[in-house]
Amino acid sequence: xxxxxxxxxxxxxxxxxxxxxxxxxxxxxxxxxxxxxxxxxxxxxxxxxxxxxxxxxxxxxxxxxxxxxxxxxxxxxxxxxxxxxxxxxxxxxxxx
Amino acid sequence: xxxxxxxxxxxxxxxxxxxxxxxxxxxxxxxxxxxxxxxxxxxxxxxxxxxxxxxxxxxxxxxxxxxxxxxxxxxxxxxxxxxxxxxxxxxxxxxxxxxxxxxxxxxxxxxxxxxxxxxxxxxxxxxxxxxxxxxxxxxxxxxxxxxxxxxxxxxxxxxxxxxxxxxxxxxxxxxxxxxxxxxxxxxxxxxxxxxxxxxxxxxxxxxxxxxxxxxxxxxxxxxxxxxxxxxxxxxxxxxxxxxxxxxxxxxxxxxxxxxxxxxxxxxxxxxxxxxxxxxxxxxxxxxxxxxxxxxxxxxxxxxxxxxxxxxxxxxxxxxxxxxxxxxxxxxxxxxxxxxxxxxxxxxxxxxxxxxxxxxxxxxxxxxxxxxxxxxxxxxxxxxxxxxxxxxxxxxxxxxxxxxxxxxxxxxxxxxxxxxxxxxxxxxxxxxxxxxxxxxxxxxxxxxxxxxxxxxxxxxxxxxxxxxxxxxxxxxxxxxxxxxxxxxxxxxxxxxxxxxxxxxxxxxxxxxxxxxxxxxxxxxxxxxxxxxxxxxxxxxxxxxxxxxxxxxxxxxxxxxxxxxxxxxxxxxxxxxxxxxxxxxxxxxxxxxxxxxxxxxxxxxxxxxxxxxxxxxxxxxxxxxxxxxxxxxxxxxxxxxxxxxxxxxxxxxxxxx
Numbered sequence: 083x084x085x086x087x088x089x090x091x092x093x094x095x096x097x098x099x100x101x102x103x104x105x106x107x108x109x110x111x112x113x114x115x116x117x118x119x120x121x122x123x124x125x126x127x128x129x130x131x132x133x134x135x136x137x138x139x140x141x142x143x144x145x146x147x148x149x150x151x152x153x154x155x156x157x158x159x160x161x162x163x164x165x166x167x168x169x170x171x172x173x174x175x176x177x178x
Numbered sequence: 179x180x181x182x183x184x185x186x187x188x189x190x191x192x193x194x195x196x197x198x199x200x201x202x203x204x205x206x207x208x209x210x211x212x213x214x215x216x217x218x219x220x221x222x223x224x225x226x227x228x229x230x231x232x233x234x235x236x237x238x239x240x241x242x243x244x245x246x247x248x249x250x251x252x253x254x255x256x257x258x259x260x261x262x263x264x265x266x267x268x269x270x271x272x273x274x275x276x277x278x279x280x281x282x283x284x285x286x287x288x289x290x291x292x293x294x295x296x297x298x299x300x301x302x303x304x305x306x307x308x309x310x311x312x313x314x315x316x317x318x319x320x321x322x323x324x325x326x327x328x329x330x331x332x333x334x335x336x337x338x339x340x341x342x343x344x345x346x347x348x349x350x351x352x353x354x355x356x357x358x359x360x361x362x363x364x365x366x367x368x369x370x371x372x373x374x375x376x377x378x379x380x381x382x383x384x385x386x387x388x389x390x391x392x393x394x395x396x397x398x399x400x401x402x403x404x405x406x407x408x409x410x411x412x413x414x415x416x417x418x419x420x421x422x423x424x425x426x427x428x429x430x431x432x433x434x435x436x437x438x439x440x441x442x443x444x445x446x447x448x449x450x451x452x453x454x455x456x457x458x459x460x461x462x463x464x465x466x467x468x469x470x471x472x473x474x475x476x477x478x479x480x481x482x483x484x485x486x487x488x489x490x491x492x493x494x495x496x497x498x499x500x501x502x503x504x505x506x507x508x509x510x511x512x513x514x515x516x517x518x519x520x521x522x523x524x525x526x527x528x529x530x531x532x533x534x535x536x537x538x539x540x541x542x543x544x545x546x547x548x549x550x551x552x553x554x555x556x557x558x559x560x561x562x563x564x565x566x567x568x569x570x571x572x573x574x575x576x577x578x579x580x581x582x583x584x585x586x587x588x589x590x591x592x593x594x595x596x597x598x599x600x601x602x603x604x605x606x607x608x609x610x611x612x613x614x615x616x617x618x619x620x621x622x623x624x625x626x627x628x629x630x631x632x633x634x635x636x637x638x639x640x641x642x643x644x645x646x647x648x649x650x651x652x653x654x655x656x657x658x659x660x661x662x663x664x665x666x667x668x669x670x671x672x673x674x675x676x677x678x679x680x681x682x683x684x685x686x687x688x689x690x691x692x693x694x695x696x697x698x699x700x701x702x703x704x705x706x707x708x709x710x711x712x713x714x715x716x717x718x719x720x721x722x723x724x725x726x727x728x729x730x731x732x733x734x735x736x737x738x739x740x741x742x743x744x745x746x747x748x749x750x751x752x753x754x755x756x757x758x759x760x761x762x763x764x765x766x767x768x769x770x771x772x773x774x775x776x777x778x779x780x781x782x783x784x785x786x787x788x789x790x791x792x793x794x795x796x797x798x799x800x801x802x803x804x805x806x807x808x809x810x811x812x813x814x815x816x817x818x819x820x821x822x823x824x825x826x827x828x829x830x831x832x833x
Contacts, residue, residue, distance in 0.1 A: 085639060090624060093568070103431070110340065113429070114396035116392065117673075117710075118673055118675075120219070120251065120392075121250065121254055121675055122674070122675065123251075123288075123432065124250035124251040124285065124288060124289075125250065125285060125677065126282070126285045126288070127286040128432075128699070129436075130436070130438055131284070131438060131460055136463070137463075137466065137467060137571075137774045138576055139467075139468065140468060140571065140572060140574060141571055141574050141584070141674065143466065143678065146286065147281075147282055147283070147284050148279075148282050148313065149282055149285060149673065149677060150462075150677065150678040150679075150680075151676070151677055151678070152466075152567075152570070152574075152584070152674070152675070152676045152677075152678055153673070153674060154574070154583075154673065154674045154675075156673075157673050170345045
């Protein structure tokens with residue numbers, strides 16, 4: 083629903099390491115804590131989803147689809163993201 | 179829990195059909211419920227407003243409708259989610275209506291798949307269509323209906339749009355044909371488990387998939403049923419899938435569903451890009467960034483203080499108490515009673531010092547009602563705007579110190595309205611430890627609106643600084659007790675993951691209806707207690723018990739707290755309701771019986787005192803009598819000790 087997927091930039095980073103305003107695609111979510119994994123998945127935060135960081139302090143706030151999700155950095159550290167190349171034009175549906 | 183998930187279980191009255199409204203949190207289930215039944219269920223703009231089942235009849239009387247707490251999946255992570263999952267399996271509804279936020283198609287469909295697999299007749303209501311359209315989204319409803327094999331209706335329930343279509347769809351719903359293409363191994367595993375689940379009210383395949391998806395709660399249910407065959411089949415099936423696919427059945431099911439969901443969402447929805455952020459979104463952002471959010475929070479507190487403390491507790495109370503009751507109702511009633519009822523005992527019972535009218539009703543209507551009314555109104559504005567979850571973002575770190583996380587802001591702020599409602603809302607917290615800590619702090623030091631307003635009045639009479647002193651001390655005690663409870667209580671905290679709803683303009687009608695219902699609820703709940711309390715005090719006064727008890731408690735009230743003995747009555751009333759006790763102190767202060775430092779000590783003690791009988795009953799219901807009694811006892815002792823500590827400090831600094 084969110085347009086084309088981008089590959090080949092940057093490799094995997096943890097979600098909490100992204101800058102405010104940065105977007106990316108979820109590559110993997112750590113499965114060692116099933117409860118955490120299931121919850122994030124239910125909010126639509128799973129491999130393949132597009133995510134954008136809106137705020138980093140005092141907790142991380144990200145946008146997934148039209149859901150705004152607040153979470154602590156420890157939780158976000160379980161999510162590996164491929165960040166879009168800096169300066170790349172936004173996807174369809176992306177907000178500036 | 180699920181022992182009655184059997185076919186033919188007597189589940190409803192008079193052979194009516196049963197509809198269950200199910201969906202993600204904060205998508206408008208309660209609004210749809212209200213529209214279908216004509217009954218109002220509390221509606222707010224934050225997830226977790228509905229923590230219990232609400233029942234109602236459709237307007238034509240043909241079906242009963244169940245409004246359920248919001249869920250993010252059918253694998254429950256908290257008590258309120260468990261309520262919903264059990265409804266589907268225990269009540270065996272004739273029809274499942276999934277209510278969804280059109281904007282969040284992916285999350286919606288993630289829930290649609292396991293719901294549809296239950297095999298019950300199904301309707302999908304894509305709600306909040308107006309917001310989706312405003313966000314530039316266009317959804318192909320017909321195509322989606324084709325894909326899941328069930329009616330899909332577009333609704334904007336708050337404006338009453340699409341409800342006729344929905345009612346029509348409800349009447350003709352059938353089980354959906356949706357079939358997600360699981361790997362062969364998963365299908366075989368599901369069939370093997372389903373073969374042992376013959377006697378259930380939902381599709382055995384759907385239930386088997388839930389078990390394979392890793393629902394540990396359901397595994398317990400099988401164990402309780404001693405369905406050993408199914409447990410064994412589940413075990414074998416899990417191993418078989420792992421052998422064939424190299425991954426767990428749970429992972430394979432989740433991955434397949436996700437693929438289907440992403441593909442479907444992409445296929446039915448087109449979005450035009452949106453360039454600018456609107457004003458509400460900007461407000462949404464600045465209210466949860468510390469730099470702008472903290473000044474805004476202080477501003478909000480100030481507005482609440484002006485509306486509740488100055489207008490409600492000042493202007494309105496003065497008018498009602500001194501003019502309406504003081505000059506008209508009470509003198510008139512007193513004259514009437516003294517003229518027509520010759521028995522002095524009855525006269526005093528109604529209009530004496532501890533009379534039902536002059537004390538009980540006057541307190542409830544003239545003092546507490548205007549305060550509670552103004553608080554509920556402004557609290558409704560905060561709820562419906564979506565502001566409260568943003569406080570959770572800013573307050574998370576503080577809540578971490580006391581063994582909770584930002585999510586606890588919802589019950590805590592609600593506790594400022596009414597501790598009884600708030601104790602129910604602790605269900606949204608995920609671990610037992612968090613629920614107990616939150617319950618304890620609510621009982622100890624979160625004053626409800628009624629009490630807050632009276633204490634505002636009581637303490638501001640002393641000096642504005644005194645207000646800071648009292649609430650500063652209460653906040654410190656909350657932090658201290660919370661910190662210790664967090665350290666001492668066994669168990670772990672939970673992740674802070676919270677959905678932040680969009681900022682919305684409150685709907686005046688919803689606001690008024692909600693305030694009206696809460697005030698009505700308060701009157702039903704509180705006024706009888708005020709009258710009973712007055713009766714008890716009156717009887718104790720007449721029998722000499724009051725004097726005896728006052729003497730017995732003198733060492734505490736006079737010795738430890740340094741208050742005049744008249745304050746004892748206030749604390750006795752405090753056992754019924756904290757605010758009732760606070761009103762007693764308020765009256766003492768007005769008669770000039772309390773010095774400023776005594777006011778501070780009394781206000782601190784009564785704020786930390788046990789909440790009220792209703793809150794205590796809910797505590798027993800939610801946490802069990804052991805935890806409730808322990809909390810109760812601890813709070814009384816702690817309140818008195820904290821009060822005497824305050825007295826000691828004040829004396830030491832020469833306040």
